[in-house]
Amino acid sequence: MTIAEKPNIQGLEKRRRAGPTIQDVARAAGVSTATVSRCLNEPDLVIEATRERVFKAVDDLGYAPNFSAKTLAANKSGTIGAIIPTMENAIFARGLQAFQEELGEFGYTLLVASSAYRQDLEAQQIRNLVARGVDALMLIGHDRDPDVYAFLAKRGLPFVNTWTYNRDVDASSVGFDNRAAMRGLAEKVLGFGHTRVGVISAHRTHNDRARERLEGIREALSADGLEPNSLSVLDVNYSIESGAMAFRTLMEGEGAPTAVMCGNDVLAVGALDMARQMGFAVPEDVSITGFDDIELAQISTPRLTTVHVPHREMGKRAAEILIGMLGGQHSGPSTLLKTRIMLRETLGPVRASV
């Protein structure tokens, strides 16, 4: 009404970063903004001739819709967020890749954030992504502050936990049984006659996967009549270097283990490297195992015995579940995926005698 009475005479106003708006397009095409919006989002509602005019204007102006405005107005963003513990290695990359590919099929975009394996940062990132308007969330593990779950519930925000499977948590998950998987591997280790087993684990605080894996080893020991607390366990950061250091500590201690089970392949590769430096033959002097079966495991020398995790399938399923939930399903089903033990070269029988 009074729009025309407040011309910006000075033209001194703070220059907005340009970029044509939907208004410009509407004007250029001689239609209303509503029609432009419909052309872009629901083309079938617009008659062909009009549509063409609009698209021409869009092209001519190089128009690209403002995402914030769109999200704000529509209260949905077509974006799904994922928070992973780290980008520093390939473990999550593959699953994420598959996740993204599947999302793409349905027209969703992926937004990734990392938490540096810290629970507080993860919570912060969750809020951050939610504030950014993600429609759903993919998370790793299930170990987090109840407040976070409450927050998610209150917002009615669909999410899925991955890399884990837990029927106790009231959230849908797609993953594998870390405990059973590691237990299976431990059984193999014990089957080779090892009784002094060392463990190099990722930090277990706020990391259910690491805890479960260790628990798996303990179960195997118990089942074999061994004392589960006899394990030497070292909690370390996630890096090759840490794996190496931990391995040295383990081997220099009293009653060095004859087998060292690592919480993941990266640690195992570090251990392997240190074994070589220390002059241990693997697996003759000491066996080493990993977890994840990343590419690294297949090209290490010697090749790493580990647990294969179906990363890609996990990512794909996670996407399917989320999209299902966005489509209205109340709570996606949890999915248990199978892991497979990859017996390669770093696991062997315990030496006849030392």
Next chain:
Amino acid sequence: MTIAEKPNIQGLEKRRRAGPTIQDVARAAGVSTATVSRCLNEPDLVIEATRERVFKAVDDLGYAPNFSAKTLAANKSGTIGAIIPTMENAIFARGLQAFQEELGEFGYTLLVASSAYRQDLEAQQIRNLVARGVDALMLIGHDRDPDVYAFLAKRGLPFVNTWTYNRDVDASSVGFDNRAAMRGLAEKVLGFGHTRVGVISAHRTHNDRARERLEGIREALSADGLEPNSLSVLDVNYSIESGAMAFRTLMEGEGAPTAVMCGNDVLAVGALDMARQMGFAVPEDVSITGFDDIELAQISTPRLTTVHVPHREMGKRAAEILIGMLGGQHSGPSTLLKTRIMLRETLGPVRASV
């Protein structure tokens, strides 16, 4: 431009996702929304008593500002975008990590997207991030469609090219001289008496780094009086597997090289693995070199001779430059970083005679 080609995101139910708004906070604290906004963004402008009341309301309600609304209203997002060719490996991860850390110091958030090494996808992602309101952009390499640069210029969007250094391109960059670095390494290789050199390169289309590196090898050959076109060059995808396959092809051909230079460490590790499978001793039978000096290079067997790239410093500098530009500097300076040749075990003298 094809804005509307994606399948339509299912318009699910209309229920607005809850979440208290600034209005709710204002009401609860008995102030205006402006005051709440000020408390959150410019606390000094608000008197203590008021501030406390507002923060209490914020806490009580669990208020979190809506990012889209904020970005839309303020025309800035406090977010900086980065587009990397791939998340599937560690090469970019470390630099990105440093980038993020530095950004964090200044209160900026990082948004990452990946282009799968495809120029068209990169362009799309750039538009995507811009539409999302990023304040600046970090890019890899300088090889892209002029339209993209035009687009960026038109929006006045600060950006920096990394992993490359090029004074010809009208954009600030922080990186290293890929050509000189690889040339240095090639000189070492030639210094060991190699004359039949094979090259396993990443695809060079739209990849200035790969092209420059190859060019560096050629220069070294020329300088040594060798025919630069005598090189056997194989362009492959970025993966361990590809490196292995390419290595086999190279070695099975006529006049197999005595040294194989790889465009990056991942390819080199693949080559190394294949060498072992084929029964070649490294470096006795054949020398192999990489580029990047990722962790993998230091733990391979034997250890990889490669070029060390200052990833972390690059990331940090990139952040500094961008923040400088956001602070008003017109065009940040380009920065040339030094690389270092890491002579390790995979490079050795050519065999006396075959």
Next chain:
DNA sequence: CGCAGTCATGTAAGCGCTTACATTGCGCTG
């Protein structure tokens, strides 16, 4: 005592979009 200068806060106009609802024009039916 009056008035300019401060400071803390309020008012309200957008930011660029979506979308419920209103309007228009047209082909049909009875």
Next chain:
DNA sequence: CAGCGCAATGTAAGCGCTTACATGACTGCG
């Protein structure tokens, strides 16, 4: 040919925030 239904488009009210500008309460000084 009046009247109806429907398809195509327009109108305009927000979405939740920021921020220029207005307001009002003090302060201090002439």
